[in-house]
Amino acid sequence: MTDTPYLRIDVECLDRNIAAVAHRADELGLTVRPHAKTHKCAAIARRQLDAGAAGLTVATIGEAEAFADALGPAAPDLFIAYPLWLTDHKSARLRALADRARMRLAIDSVAGARQLADRLGDADVEVVVEVDSGQHRTGVAPDDAGELARQATDLGLQVIGVFTFPGHGYGPGDARREAAGDEAQALTRAAERLQDNGIDPVVRSGGSTPTIGFASSGVLTEIRPGVYPFNDAQQLELGSCTADDIALTAIATVVHRSGTRIVTDAGSKILGADRPAWTSGFGRLRHAPDARVTSLSEHHAVIEFPADSPTDAIPDVGSTVAMVPNHVCTAVNLVDELVVSDSGTAWPVVARGANS
Amino acid sequence: MTDTPYLRIDVECLDRNIAAVAHRADELGLTVRPHAKTHKCAAIARRQLDAGAAGLTVATIGEAEAFADALGPAAPDLFIAYPLWLTDHKSARLRALADRARMRLAIDSVAGARQLADRLGDADVEVVVEVDSGQHRTGVAPDDAGELARQATDLGLQVIGVFTFPGHGYGPGDARREAAGDEAQALTRAAERLQDNGIDPVVRSGGSTPTIGFASSGVLTEIRPGVYPFNDAQQLELGSCTADDIALTAIATVVHRSGTRIVTDAGSKILGADRPAWTSGFGRLRHAPDARVTSLSEHHAVIEFPADSPTDAIPDVGSTVAMVPNHVCTAVNLVDELVVSDSGTAWPVVARGANS
Numbered sequence: 001m002t003d004t005p006y007l008r009i010d011v012e013c014l015d016r017n018i019a020a021v022a023h024r025a026d027e028l029g030l031t032v033r034p035h036a037k038t039h040k041c042a043a044i045a046r047r048q049l050d051a052g053a054a055g056l057t058v059a060t061i062g063e064a065e066a067f068a069d070a071l072g073p074a075a076p077d078l079f080i081a082y083p084l085w086l087t088d089h090k091s092a093r094l095r096a097l098a099d100r101a102r103m104r105l106a107i108d109s110v111a112g113a114r115q116l117a118d119r120l121g122d123a124d125v126e127v128v129v130e131v132d133s134g135q136h137r138t139g140v141a142p143d144d145a146g147e148l149a150r151q152a153t154d155l156g157l158q159v160i161g162v163f164t165f166p167g168h169g170y171g172p173g174d175a176r177r178e179a180a181g182d183e184a185q186a187l188t189r190a191a192e193r194l195q196d197n198g199i200d201p202v203v204r205s206g207g208s209t210p211t212i213g214f215a216s217s218g219v220l221t222e223i224r225p226g227v228y229p230f231n232d233a234q235q236l237e238l239g240s241c242t243a244d245d246i247a248l249t250a251i252a253t254v255v256h257r258s259g260t261r262i263v264t265d266a267g268s269k270i271l272g273a274d275r276p277a278w279t280s281g282f283g284r285l286r287h288a289p290d291a292r293v294t295s296l297s298e299h300h301a302v303i304e305f306p307a308d309s310p311t312d313a314i315p316d317v318g319s320t321v322a323m324v325p326n327h328v329c330t331a332v333n334l335v336d337e338l339v340v341s342d343s344g345t346a347w348p349v350v351a352r353g354a355n356s
Numbered sequence: 357m358t359d360t361p362y363l364r365i366d367v368e369c370l371d372r373n374i375a376a377v378a379h380r381a382d383e384l385g386l387t388v389r390p391h392a393k394t395h396k397c398a399a400i401a402r403r404q405l406d407a408g409a410a411g412l413t414v415a416t417i418g419e420a421e422a423f424a425d426a427l428g429p430a431a432p433d434l435f436i437a438y439p440l441w442l443t444d445h446k447s448a449r450l451r452a453l454a455d456r457a458r459m460r461l462a463i464d465s466v467a468g469a470r471q472l473a474d475r476l477g478d479a480d481v482e483v484v485v486e487v488d489s490g491q492h493r494t495g496v497a498p499d500d501a502g503e504l505a506r507q508a509t510d511l512g513l514q515v516i517g518v519f520t521f522p523g524h525g526y527g528p529g530d531a532r533r534e535a536a537g538d539e540a541q542a543l544t545r546a547a548e549r550l551q552d553n554g555i556d557p558v559v560r561s562g563g564s565t566p567t568i569g570f571a572s573s574g575v576l577t578e579i580r581p582g583v584y585p586f587n588d589a590q591q592l593e594l595g596s597c598t599a600d601d602i603a604l605t606a607i608a609t610v611v612h613r614s615g616t617r618i619v620t621d622a623g624s625k626i627l628g629a630d631r632p633a634w635t636s637g638f639g640r641l642r643h644a645p646d647a648r649v650t651s652l653s654e655h656h657a658v659i660e661f662p663a664d665s666p667t668d669a670i671p672d673v674g675s676t677v678a679m680v681p682n683h684v685c686t687a688v689n690l691v692d693e694l695v696v697s698d699s700g701t702a703w704p705v706v707a708r709g710a711n712s
Contacts, residue, residue: 087357093359138612256494269689273631274629275631
């Protein structure tokens, strides 16, 4: 018996979620390159690759190293979907990676491209241009993608296409649909600008878990969803999944009860503190859809049940409950292993904390 | 050279912060029992003990184990300031701890006290009653503390006092002062109720970093601040510290710049995602007090400078900047080590992830 709190995976549900996205991508004729930052777990990456994923997306050099180590000779294509700034040390790490896995890197500035060309120009890596489709984080404006791609090519880089992350799809109402539309438009435009500059945009990569349902096959060649193997309270509230699709929960013990309020031992140090303004709380209870996590400390989740709840609907002190984190990617990064169903085994989170 | 992003400690500032609270407590005649969940680091615990701390506060059995292991025979009093629900396995772990360190435990329900008495009654542990002074998380109402203490005593437990956490002092305006007042009132009342029941409230423990400045010596015997060795953006915005008192920063690289917006590689997986409604953003830049972290992804901090900023005030792509997390306790828990000033050494975060 593992002591609470811990993160638990329902493997049947996990496999169902992986199969569903593989099927959806197949229907649309899209490649899946799952973002492995979500699970940081070799056992889950293997399941995604077995279901047909073309490779993995990661966010950092450290994540790429962890997956290359864990998957060994089976290591697939690794795409670091981030505009890295290459120092000497980071370049040396990337060069070592390129010797054992096929690497795809990202640029979103001439300065970054020059850094890459200077330090890694002779290594066999592919490069894609990041495009801002409306999240306004990193990436160039779609119309600037061609000029950047041309300059990068002149510097000797092997530019094979464009990518974007429609992160503004994380929002209520029509945000998902609109972000998917923005994504298609931005990638279309950026791809045209590459063509204008004589560069073939073979890769047109987009996608996120909330926008998969609205992905258009005419424009994209590849999607990079992260959260979909697990889902979480955010996806539930966005409407991207149902309660039956939640494959990861934090198993917690009720340590306090006063009226319709209970407190569990799963706080922000295992659930993560993510709480966008459009969410209804800091997470959910798996089996009490009307309860809300109204506040979260490091080791306390304060949960309110509706005022008219019958007394026996409110878990007593000492009970075990399953909580659904708001954002599963930050929850997983807080633990060393994920407990697998009730098998007594656990999968190591091999890329936990791999921030650099 | 450590690759960015990483957490860096300014040791001179750290020592100054530890000395300041030791001095303040001394003036008030209060014992300091620092909450070690903030740093999870043996090297910092030793510095606090050297400065006169009477013992350490921790939040979980796992943290107590980590500090007992790391400090060895020098392990001080350990107070787990949390109403634990004791299963067989957790009881066995606590019993092993009680054999090598002086342990203080917490109760806030008769059920919890019974669990403790049944499973650990013959071990030599001290018990304190948690009181709710206004945060409405765990703890009993002050007037109920006497009855719970009496029942616990009848069960054979050794009750030595009361404690509270005035967490509602984390707020703008007069919140700190008011929470300190609530704390004093709640502990006074709870202590009286213990006396009414023939139990001497030797320990009257409170305190948090924001309320130290308002702590009253007449009532409290002990304070348990956590954040003060480092401070963070929350304390800065609450007015509990100045920019010169920030001892921990996330060293990050600027990876993108568009006009007055920059993006660094330190996201929520190293800064933590804490963002209470009263804060002005997701953290701060150490040397740009007017800039704000307007959004945070896992590996991106989006930072806006004022619209009228001169161009050379905005760090260029490739620059290194020092960021101040909103809540240092969750930031530290995301890394395996803290880089110490520019010494090239690092202190391990021995209790990282010790949630249970």
